[in-house]
Amino acid sequence: MELRLDPELENFRQEIRGFINDVLPPDMRERQRRKVANNADVTDQLRWMRILNEHGRAVPHWPVEFGGCGWTPMQLFIFNEELYAADAPEFDWGGTHMLGPVIYSYGSPYLRERFLPMIREGQTMWAQGFSEPGSGSDLASLRTSAELVGDKYVVNGQKIWTSGAAHADWGFFLVRTDKTVKPQRGISFLIIRMDTPGVTVRQIPQINGEAHLCEVFLDNVEVPADQLIGEPGMGWTYAKFLLEHERTTSSFIYWSKRELARAKDIARGERRNGRPLSADPAIRARFARLEADLLALEWSVLRVLAHEELETPEAAAASVLKIRGSELQQEVTMLQVDLLGLKGARYFDVAPTPPPAPDEAWPDYVPGRTTVALITRAATIYGGTKQVQKNILARLAFGL
Template identity: 40%
Template sequence: MDLSYSDEELAFRDDVHGFLDAHLPSELSDKVRAGIALSKADHERWHAILNAKGWLAPNWPKAFGGAEWNAVQRHIFEDACALAYAPRIVPFGLSMLGPVLQKFGSKAQQNHWLPRILSGADWWCQGYSEPGAGSDLASLTTAAVRNGDHYVVNGQKTWTTLGQHANMIFCLVRTDKDVKQQEGISFLLIDMNTPGIEVRPIVLLDGGAEVNEVWFTDVRVPVENLVGEENKGWTYAKYLLTHERTNIAGVGFSQAGLAAVKRIAKSEMAGGRPLIENPHFAARLAQVEIDLMAMSTTNLRIISRAAAGQAPGVESSMLKVKGTIIRQEINDLARRAAGVYAMPFASEAVAGANDALPDPLQAGPVAKQYFNNRKLSIFGGSNEIQRQIIAKSMLGGGK
């Protein structure tokens, strides 16, 4: 699944691999490989290593402290990190809020918040979805009422990923109830330590609690924490979501997952032969690899447009849908390849078993990843809604 790289790009790839070999801590890569949840300290450690190298924000302009890499460089870096089992960089500050502040934030907001994202001084989470406003985000009801030099916020957000670690949250709030839904929304930056904020964990099917409910009761937010103009937040939200959906495609993670499936299928036997030689399994494996190659090329085109200052359009919805389908198919193939050994949720459950079992680092996380990644069809805008967006954009109008 390699591209035809120039000499300069090949040299860059060698630099990336050399950096990962020298600076990616084995304690972190072993955890990622084994499907063990990373702690806040683990994330912060890798964040700091990349920041010291100047590689933490590949998509940011150099003027804001980013690496300002082109699309191919980003592809090379993300592919290498995924295959090396590097921790995924938490995207909320770097990949979501950062681009919004760079395009719509005030100079004061850029000068204050962007360096803090890079340094790790702030851990951001995203306050978008609500119990009654998920895919139909414009129906959100969390309200912010202007009171002097503050907004007073009341309401609830849900599915807030890693909100238990965050000290800051960027939120969509309703600031005008008397206009069309999309026209009465604003974009606020809120300190999670403000009185009136409560974070409640949500336990998921795999037993983890990476998502949360966040409750706001008379939370006072300084007016200077409004990004852009009041009631223009929907414009900023759409810009952010196109970046989020492009990232959700997860090309590098799919490539790493596909490599893991092949390793398992080569060692597991079916009918006296390696599973990878089973015609039905091999056909499914080949199809997902073809789909991944096509998506990787499309992803590069969209990233290149974004690097040129263009926010991705309907293509980001296409990537979101196809990317999640591919990742879920790879998870299912891994589950089928590991068979009964995929049943434990934790790698510790198969440790010490007899030699007939696959490597626990392969079998242990399979079920957990399979169950956890069922969410991919829903977050970032459900696939059903994304298909409607694609249809309306490509075929026109529609109801």
């Protein structure tokens, strides 16, 4: 069975493919292709955003009035698929996919005017300051406080696992503005500059050699009150909106498809007993199963994007996509490591400059595969753990 696009969408795909080929600088594509870990280089990310923005395509998923393209969900899907297939840098997800939609949905005209262009034009990197020690899955128990003093909030507390905070210019934080009401009702959503006096960022060394995750300490940090999004006490509602949005996109089907293609390169390049691994029936069977699973996930994503009538509420569907998407990300990266065998055990610098020249013993599909497989263990944790997603499913889909 083959999933075919109708001719109009096929034309759209060809146009997008040509567009990316024309505007993606070859040096940037090469760095991304050889990049050994998930996290793109910040300079490339912002440069790429600026290039896309010159063509009006930096935030195609936003409403047209804020700079979006007015594309159908299917067109957006194709755009993303082509970006990943071409090894384009990642978006600044915090700004473009998390905060941006919250601001244009709930922010004041002042916040929209001040921050949306900044995000769209690739001027800033953003960090998401939600989780705290002891408040991850149980986010509503967060303790970082913000007290209104005159026209400023004074913020005190600690965040943890804040991705990219060391390179971020700004962060969006959940803070407690009222301790007297039900935990969910006392939370607000505040934008903070990361270089404000009292903000300290400490990077956390990771098993894969990176230090992308951070602790953020907030010590009497003074924040202008007009940087609070929407109404005080409504932060929980906005965060739920953001997380649901995050889960719908977090199947990362495009990413997994590209990694499956990489796995095939490895299987064709590596040999055992004089034969390529791709000729081994057991390995072929593993590829066949993974390919079928990815196709099933892709169809499920498309059904949600097309707002096809589902038997379950959309939030439950988002949880299914998150669970299945993260599991398949892990399966495909583990397949790569298995195919590499002992070669996968060699340590490569996270961001060697200049990148090593490929040689026959260490083809350029080797560096980074284990590093990426290790960080991909986290896919079943961030954006809501697998167990918590299963709880949501049990409640929403089965009424348990």
